[in-house]
Amino acid sequence: MKNFALKGDIIFTPTPEKFQSAQDSYIVCEDGMVSGIWKELPERFSGIRVLDYSGRLIFPGxxxxxxxxxxxxxxxxxxxxxxxxxxxxxxxxxxxxxxxxxxxxxxxxxxxxxxxxxxxxxxxxxxxxxxxxxxxxxxxxxxxxxxxxxxxxxxxxxxxxxxxxxxxxxxxxxxxxxxxxxxxxxxxxxxxxxxxxxxxxxxxxxxxxxxxxxxxxxxxxxxxxxxxxxxxxxxxxxxxxxxxxxxxxxxxxxxxxxxxxxxxxxxxxxxxxxxxxxxxxxxxxxxxxxxxxxxxxxxxxxxxxxxxxxxxxxxxxxxxxxxxxxxxxxxxxxxxxxxxxxxxxxxxxxxxxxxxxxxxxxSFFGNVGSFEQGCEFDAVVLNDTPIKTALDPDMEQRMERAMYLSQNEHIMAKYIHGQEVFRR
Amino acid sequence: MKNFALKGDIIFTPTPEKFQSAQDSYIVCEDGMVSGIWKELPERFSGIRVLDYSGRLIFPGxxxxxxxxxxxxxxxxxxxxxxxxxxxxxxxxxxxxxxxxxxxxxxxxxxxxxxxxxxxxxxxxxxxxxxxxxxxxxxxxxxxxxxxxxxxxxxxxxxxxxxxxxxxxxxxxxxxxxxxxxxxxxxxxxxxxxxxxxxxxxxxxxxxxxxxxxxxxxxxxxxxxxxxxxxxxxxxxxxxxxxxxxxxxxxxxxxxxxxxxxxxxxxxxxxxxxxxxxxxxxxxxxxxxxxxxxxxxxxxxxxxxxxxxxxxxxxxxxxxxxxxxxxxxxxxxxxxxxxxxxxxxxxxxxxxxxxxxxxxxxSFFGNVGSFEQGCEFDAVVLNDTPIKTALDPDMEQRMERAMYLSQNEHIMAKYIHGQEVFRR
The missing domain is CATH 3.20.20.140 (Metal-dependent hydrolases)
Structure with missing residues (x-):
């Protein structure tokens, strides 16, 4: 699996000041690197394998x-x-x-x-x-x-x-x-x-x-x-x-x-x-x-x-x-x-x-830890739906909740330098 | 289930200074209260229902x-x-x-x-x-x-x-x-x-x-x-x-x-x-x-x-x-x-x-929070075996590890005032 896309609720921090997020979007991996994030997959990726993690959080390893x-x-x-x-x-x-x-x-x-x-x-x-x-x-x-x-x-x-x-x-x-x-x-x-x-x-x-x-x-x-x-x-x-x-x-x-x-x-x-x-x-x-x-x-x-x-x-x-x-x-x-x-x-x-x-x-490891174009493709998929609430939290709130409240078994998949390390 | 016994690795704190524990032992509940803890069940409890949680931690709710x-x-x-x-x-x-x-x-x-x-x-x-x-x-x-x-x-x-x-x-x-x-x-x-x-x-x-x-x-x-x-x-x-x-x-x-x-x-x-x-x-x-x-x-x-x-x-x-x-x-x-x-x-x-x-x-709630005789029978059963280690920790170490590292799904059963609240 050299090139592929993950679909889901993508969130990362290009700078410390704020989260950047893209709900219900695609992040594409080519040769172990991040190609970009899109709401709809561009023409040139037609036929690429898509792993559908809709409704799940996707953040950098x-x-x-x-x-x-x-x-x-x-x-x-x-x-x-x-x-x-x-x-x-x-x-x-x-x-x-x-x-x-x-x-x-x-x-x-x-x-x-x-x-x-x-x-x-x-x-x-x-x-x-x-x-x-x-x-x-x-x-x-x-x-x-x-x-x-x-x-x-x-x-x-x-x-x-x-x-x-x-x-x-x-x-x-x-x-x-x-x-x-x-x-x-x-x-x-x-x-x-x-x-x-x-x-x-x-x-x-x-x-x-x-x-x-x-x-x-x-x-x-x-x-x-x-x-x-x-x-x-x-x-x-x-x-x-x-x-x-x-x-x-x-x-x-x-x-x-x-x-x-x-x-x-x-x-x-x-x-x-x-x-x-x-x-x-x-x-x-x-x-x-x-x-x-x-x-x-x-x-x-x-x-x-x-x-x-x-x-x-x-x-x-x-x-x-x-x-x-x-x-x-x-x-x-x-x-x-x-x-x-x-x-x-x-x-x-x-x-x-x-x-x-x-x-x-x-950055100790290289161009790592973000989803900007050209970063090494390290990604984690996390199912935050077991952290139940009567509210409808936005992406940043969901990420904050995942930081405070997620448990090991909520991690659904992990990719490192474009390699799938595991998937539940 | 009025009277019953739990079997397992029992631990509690009658005083703050140290844990008291009884490995591979029985704790008996009668009418919602703790009757005592025994290595072997006394004659008078013959025929009592025993829930076998051998190898699991049992501690007060x-x-x-x-x-x-x-x-x-x-x-x-x-x-x-x-x-x-x-x-x-x-x-x-x-x-x-x-x-x-x-x-x-x-x-x-x-x-x-x-x-x-x-x-x-x-x-x-x-x-x-x-x-x-x-x-x-x-x-x-x-x-x-x-x-x-x-x-x-x-x-x-x-x-x-x-x-x-x-x-x-x-x-x-x-x-x-x-x-x-x-x-x-x-x-x-x-x-x-x-x-x-x-x-x-x-x-x-x-x-x-x-x-x-x-x-x-x-x-x-x-x-x-x-x-x-x-x-x-x-x-x-x-x-x-x-x-x-x-x-x-x-x-x-x-x-x-x-x-x-x-x-x-x-x-x-x-x-x-x-x-x-x-x-x-x-x-x-x-x-x-x-x-x-x-x-x-x-x-x-x-x-x-x-x-x-x-x-x-x-x-x-x-x-x-x-x-x-x-x-x-x-x-x-x-x-x-x-x-x-x-x-x-x-x-x-x-x-x-x-x-x-x-x-x-x-003690805010009554005679609660310990396993001494006469306490209300509140007990939690926790499976700490998923917290893997190459060592062979003793009971106190296992309890300390459970405090720092256990996750929700490790809780196997809970009893409150002698009532079974849930069991996995």
Whole structure:
């Protein structure tokens, strides 16, 4: 099915300010790209296959800029700690298990099956330190039809002996081996994934920079998530002006390839300015930031300052795999930010949150997250009729309701880069 | 089916501090009450009907202390305002429609059908100012097997002409007519429901006190939800020390009958002390308090001070009808309260939030919300196996996962006061 059209109630956000919609219309996919949207199919598409989803919402596939695949096992459990103790208590013991490929297969199959049936089309995924299990995860993600990036984690200090790479050189060698085995993939591509500065030695960071310069790999890591973490980085890099400056010192802050930083809850103006200058993406993960008592990121400021911002579940800091849910989390926390932290920063609107979860994060992956002509064709079909009401909501209201109230089983079909991933 | 047993994985919170559970056990219902929990059924129950839910979670029916039934139509829409403008823009125009019984029937059927299939067993419901439509709502709630309270709303000032009672006397007369027609009900009982102080004249409040003194009716209203509202009450009742003191002045603060106040976000120590003294219940509605940018209620302080606290969805300030979801909202906002407002107030644990949504609010309705011997038999059966994991979570972890991740269709059966409400 190379070229086809979907018919239904089409909605998307070319800009954050407002939804654009076309009720009872056609969106055409040619060679994996969006050709356009029409009320009546133009002559030149006569004979094209039409999938009739009349009365259903059709919106761009969602983009999850930050997920930890191995943490999916313990999502929704152990919500009683802050970041650093949570890592020691729940995360490291679980991630260590993925050295066992049999366990990895079992756990990653559950994760990728659920991801396949979600509204998410693009992902940035952290695996574990294990190269082989990371390849396995990439296989399963591709089998699930997903697109995006996945990375073998680097960490060589400040972590327990049972889950730590021997030293910087071993970490980098293993990264090279893994990279060589996956470098030609186009569905799920490799990405450099140092866990975060506290668990990566200076030597490791310096060598990863060299890897990035040689390969052009994109990079993902964590930034300014938690006050204790921020303090720790000050101790570990006393010469740094701020947390992001420490990454920048090692040339790992968008200096040599596209980069996304998760959280940025405590990113002050200086840090944000440097992110802006380097084109670094923010993966805003409001649900995780609630669950780990981290705080509320200054997303309105980031948007005003022109930073690239997208959304992330941060599974399993976040419990839900749904970016629709994360959109509403983003709106909700922005209201508390306004109420308690800065009344000059107005809360996010529904369209702004939707934009972050689609086109905002989508640009990390290319021309993704919108239905404008020339975008990659990622589309989700959702049946919102089970969300009953005595009213007759318009398209925007229906989309907002879907964000707040839709359930997994309402998702009827998903297309990624023009491929049908599933259909109920 | 008068006496029966459910078999499965039973979990509840006799106290907030921890879950109590009994895996693969029997809970027996006799004449609508809990007889006890056993690993093997005692001799005296031989021959009793056993419903086998092995491997499923069985927990007490959830208690929603605060819902506006007529607002269900616009749940998940219009999340762009604070309380007072939200009332004017979305709420009053919608509630006004319920003077039309045909519309009320259509809308209330949707609401009560969804409530029936939820995990909620007990409710405190606000209807509208319309007596007949309120009776209709009570009929439909009873038909759905629900128990609790529903009230005709009183409001005679500071609201638009199209949705306002003529004057205090008319409001009270209509309340008497409505009360007479429903006073003998035992499933859904009447409750006094002045909207909130700003929309109720002094004369109305004084007369409602007399109604309460004569009838012994319970009462529900709103308290200290939003800063603008709190300021307004200061203007309307300049003689009052604080918002709750204004209700107390009219003898409508638990002085003459059991009383529940929704929100209490801005209830300071004095107000809380008076609530404690009068035995007034708090309906904590964290999801609504996020959506309407209201703020975060000091729930830890309330619990430490021994106040009665339960949870409410505050439909449609809250978008979700699920008290499981509200439990996790309560945990999440308590983390932001700790982070930004008072680090002496530790966040709620999973068991504490569960307690609030069951036994904490349940005592408003009687001996409800727990599985101790002698409690009214309200039970929910939930299939958590679709929430897949490679791990083997224990009972508490499974319950926490169900709070964060279960979907409507996972609810397999519900029993209220020993009656089977539905079974899949």
């Amino acid at each position: 969602l983009c999850d800029l930050h997920i930890h695949a191995p943490q999916y096992s313990f999502r929704g459990m152990g919500m009683d700690m802050e970041l650093l103790s949570w890592l020691e208590t729940y995360t490291f013991p679980e991630e260590a298990k993925y050295g066992d490929l049999e366990y990895a297969q079992k756990a990653y199959e559950i994760f990728t099956n659920d991801l396949r049936k979600s509204a998410t089309s693009r992902v940035n995924v952290f695996a574990t330190i294990h190269g082989e299990a990371t390849v396995l995860l990439m296989d399963l993600l591709e089998k699930a039809g997903m697109r995006g990036f996945a990375g073998k984690v680097n960490m060589d200090r400040n972590c327990p002996d049972y889950y730590k790479e021997k030293d910087a050189d071993t970490s980098v060698q293993d990264t090279w081996s893994w990279y060589e085995s996956v470098k030609d993939r186009t569905g799920i591509r490799p990405i450099l994934s140092p866990r975060f500065l506290p668990t990566c030695s200076d030597r490791l960071m310096e060598q990863l920079k060299e890897v990035q310069k040689k390969t052009g790999l994109y990079m993902q890591t964590h930034l300014s998530e938690n006050p204790g973490e921020v303090e720790w980085v000050k101790e570990l890099a006393p010469w740094s002006e701020f947390y992001g400056d420490a990454y920048d010192h090692f040339g790992m802050f968008g200096n040599h390839g596209k980069t996304v930083m998760a959280h940025c809850v405590y990113s002050g103006k200086e840090e944000r300015d440097l992110m802006s200058k380097r084109g670094v993406y923010v993966a805003h993960c409001p649900q995780s930031n609630l669950n780990l008592s981290s705080g509320i990121a200054p997303v309105r400021a980031m948007m005003e300052e022109g930073l690239h911002v997208g959304l992330g579940t941060d599974m399993a800091g976040g419990a839900s795999l749904s970016i629709l849910r994360v959109m509403t989390d983003a709106v909700q926390v922005s209201k508390m930010y306004w109420r308690y932290l800065d009344q000059d920063k107005k809360p996010l609107s529904a369209s702004e949150a939707f934009y972050l979860g689609t086109k905002g994060g989508g | 959830l208690c929603d202390l605060h819902i506006h039934a007529p607002q269900y139509s616009f749940r998940g829409m219009g999340m762009d305002m604070e309380l007072l403008s939200w009332l004017e823009t979305y709420t009053f125009p919608e509630e006004a429609k319920y003077g039309d019984l045909e519309y009320a029937q259509k809308a209330y059927e949707i609401f009560t059908n969804d409530l029936r299939k939820s995990a909620t067993s007990r409710v405190n419901v606000f209807a509208t100012i319309h007596g007949e439509a309120t009776v209709l709502l009570m009929d439909l709630l009873e038909k759905a097997g629900m128990r609790g309270f529903a009230g005709k709303v009183n409001m005679d000032r500071n609201c638009p002409d199209y949705y306002k009672e003529k004057d205090a006397d008319t409001s009270v007369q209509d309340t008497w007519s409505w009360y007479e027609s429903v006073k003998d009900r035992t499933g859904i009982r009447p409750i006094l429901s002045p909207r909130f102080l700003p929309t109720c004249s002094d004369r109305l409040m004084e007369q409602l006190k007399e109604v309460q003194k004569k009838t012994g009716l319970y009462m529900q209203t709103h308290l200290s939800e939003n800063p603008g509202e709190v300021e307004w009450v200061k203007e309307l009742a300049p003689w009052s020390e604080f918002y709750g003191d204004a209700y107390d002045h009219f003898g409508m603060f638990g002085n003459h009958g059991k009383t529940v106040m929704a929100h209490c976000v801005y209830s300071g120590k004095e107000e809380r002390d008076l609530m404690s003294k009068r035995g007034v219940y708090v309906a904590h509605c964290p999801q609504s308090n996020l959506n309407l940018s209201s703020g975060i209620a000091p729930v830890r302080a309330m619990m430490e001070e021994g106040l009665h606290v339960g949870l409410g969805t505050d439909m449609a300030g809250g978008a979700s009808l699920s008290i499981l979801r509200v439990m996790t909202d309560a945990v999440q906002v308590s983390k932001m309260y700790w982070r930004y407002l008072d680090q002496d107030k530790k966040p709620l644990s999973a068991s504490e939030a569960f307690y609030l949504g069951t036994k904490g609010g349940g």
